[in-house]
Amino acid sequence: MEIELNGAPHRLADGQNLQQLVAALELSGKAIAVAVNRQVVPSHLWGLHALQAQDKVDIVRAIGGG
Secondary structure (H helix, E strand, O other): OEEEEOOEEEEOOOOOEHHHHHHHOOOOOOOEEEEEOOEEOOHHHHHHOEOOOOOEEEEEEOOOOO
């Protein structure tokens, strides 16, 4: 299936959840926030949130600095 990831088309396996997507992108354990269709999904729910074709997923990475 195809989703939109940070504004670009992205293909992934049917039935994949957010946790699997984050792992596939090698972002596990990183300071990130994820929204699906403009709704923030808390990290403890990523494994339960199944992605659907045409979902719009935004992943934002926190960057420290000063």
